[in-house]
Amino acid sequence: MKFNKALLIGINETQLGMPYWQRINGLIKNKVFLPKDSPKISENLKTTDCLLVGFGIALTKEDIDIAQNLKYIGVLATAYGKIDTNYAKKKGITICNLPGYSTESVAEFVLAVVLEQIRGLEEGKRRVRAGDVSEAGILTLEIKNKIFGVIGLGSIGSRVAEIALGFGADVRYWSRNKKKKEEKKGIKYESLDSLVLKADILSINLAQTPETEKVMDKKRFLALKKGSVVVNTAPMELVDFDALAKRLAKKDITFIFDHSDEMKKEDLQRLSKFENCVIYPPMAYITPEAAINRQEMFTSNLENFLKGKSTNAV
């Protein structure tokens, strides 16, 4: 079996390598690429049986009603929050995503940016380049025996917690549900308010949902321990910017994040002014290992659906 007509929204050809496109082309008779705001989406939805969408693409009930021939939605991302999956499933459509393809990439990035910060690496490199080989006054800290908090113990949060355990940290977590399996490894549950208060290092690894938006609010930013280092590799929608800016102005915490590309320019400029706010491009998920996982899962999800044994259906 093959698909007749794949509609690709918000995906461009450079996002997958040639070997993957070759495999996909063997499963599909025709392909139509459209940007996410294209006025041609509706008319193409009518005739497509295979819809492939990039990160953050919305699909409403109305869209799904239009797509009368649709059998399969393939998401080239982990998140699919803007797709009305319940309605699609009712209509007999299979939706497959890419869970966990970047788990390792993001988890290692969290440790990387924490260590870069708490070991003063930028200052160290700068000094030697300026001809100064003195270590005097560089402020540092060890992870061992520190309270390492993880907010959200999904696949990425769990992996961050495991690696932090390897460093000998006192790892605590908050998650919507208690995780007995993780607790057996020595990761202790805390209420969110208690975790924010106690953590020396805090990693935010929640998915963005209506419930998690601005979960880092004024009260929680004010409660953060003096000297603590907070890393957010999740979307910045989890953060109240006013509250963050207010706490950064006290110069007694460090906030690190990488979803800088999804922010309003004025918000980014405002946070950039704080020396204790360390900002990266969205690079937590970009390892070549994650890129291979992403392409392989996306392609094999398609193949497996056509073989009648779907993988990663949501």
Add this chain to the structure above:
Amino acid sequence: MKFNKALLIGINETQLGMPYWQRINGLIKNKVFLPKDSPKISENLKTTDCLLVGFGIALTKEDIDIAQNLKYIGVLATAYGKIDTNYAKKKGITICNLPGYSTESVAEFVLAVVLEQIRGLEEGKRRVRAGDVSEAGILTLEIKNKIFGVIGLGSIGSRVAEIALGFGADVRYWSRNKKKKEEKKGIKYESLDSLVLKADILSINLAQTPETEKVMDKKRFLALKKGSVVVNTAPMELVDFDALAKRLAKKDITFIFDHSDEMKKEDLQRLSKFENCVIYPPMAYITPEAAINRQEMFTSNLENFLKGKSTNAV
């Protein structure tokens, strides 16, 4: 019991905090501080019963013969290679050092500088500061599943290996003696030449001895895998500079080190010219946690000797 006269060579008062000096002053009637090249060392050695020395201080047979009242040598460092300990012990002198005070500090630093390098953190920060939030083209790598080699499986090397295991690396080691206990954790033995050839990431954690000098020689630098990242937190005497410079010129490996303060200026300038040579001040061991360990062990070694139950005697 108290010491009559402590001679302190190559130690200055700022190296220990007030609470530690107060404890030490309670154990000693008089203190004489001398720099390591002082011409007054000999005459003071004659009368001292307690010799306290800083990092890298030499004590020969002749020195020990002069020090006829000497009972105790306290070393404010882990290394004591320049002290003729065998001769001193024959004379009934107890020598105590500070084993492992900086183990955690150095081991975490190794992971910090590796991750900083393989996640392109400097470039990421630079871009955002320049107003560019694109991650395109930043080269990265994961530690998981990579061959992580450790040369020298003493206390620091073992801890580096353990943390790397937590990242899911394939950890291999070479050490003078096979370490069965470490192997049970999943750390595999390799010959040194094989380890150099296979490692994606390589951490050098050998003590400096006549046998280990220039252990990283021409053959081994040429054998390093393309793209590998080598970290040396041990003294640079382990490295043949000509061989290192030759391999760096090929631009296909990265070499990271922190003992930049102990090098000749011309050697440092030569290595600084390579973009793929990342140089830090001697900051692997400088965490406040390590500083407390160092002062506490040094002081309690003295106290315990006087109580007749020496700790950390070599």
